[in-house]
Amino acid sequence: MKEFITESYDETVKLGEEIAGSLPKGSIVAFIGGLGMGKTAFTTGLAKGLGIDCDVSSPTFAICNTYIGDKNTLHHFDMYRVDGWDDLYSTGFFDYLDTDAYMAIEWSENVYGALPKGAVIVEIERLGQNKRKFKIYSKED
Numbered sequence: 001m002k003e004f005i006t007e008s009y010d011e012t013v014k015l016g017e018e019i020a021g022s023l024p025k026g027s028i029v030a031f032i033g034g035l036g037m038g039k040t041a042f043t044t045g046l047a048k049g050l051g052i053d054c055d056v057s058s059p060t061f062a063i064c065n066t067y068i069g070d071k072n073t074l075h076h077f078d079m080y081r082v083d084g085w086d087d088l089y090s091t092g093f094f095d096y097l098d099t100d101a102y103m104a105i106e107w108s109e110n111v112y113g114a115l116p117k118g119a120v121i122v123e124i125e126r127l128g129q130n131k132r133k134f135k136i137y138s139k140e141d
Helices: 009-020 039-049 085-090 093-097 108-114
Strands: 002-006 028-032 064-068 073-078 102-106 120-126 132-138
Touching: 002 009, 009 039, 009 132, 028 039, 028 108, 039 073, 039 102, 039 120, 085 093, 085 108, 093 108, 102 108
Parallel strands: 028 102, 028 120, 073 102
Antiparallel strands: 002 132, 064 073, 120 132
């Protein structure tokens, strides 16, 4: 497990960008953390680090936003409203697993059992108004 502290939005974006550089093609990044914790900021950094020039926004109502770059694709999921396997299937989630695209999943605690072994788990803890602790590790089961 690796731990990182950020103290601003920009530092969180930078952390995501740095982590993207170490991810193998098709990696799944699954976030655990409540509202306003920095999940979308981290995903903004992931996109930048993957060479995708886009405006990242939380896919709260769309459930999945797709960002396409010259070399990489990032599917950004919001699983907040997903409640059970039927909902998960209706998002097309399992179809995305069979591609070489990257996935960033907000509210992954709602679909934790469906995450494959090796998914990168990013737990976020609020330490202050803008200060966050990120615990990053691989899902083992």
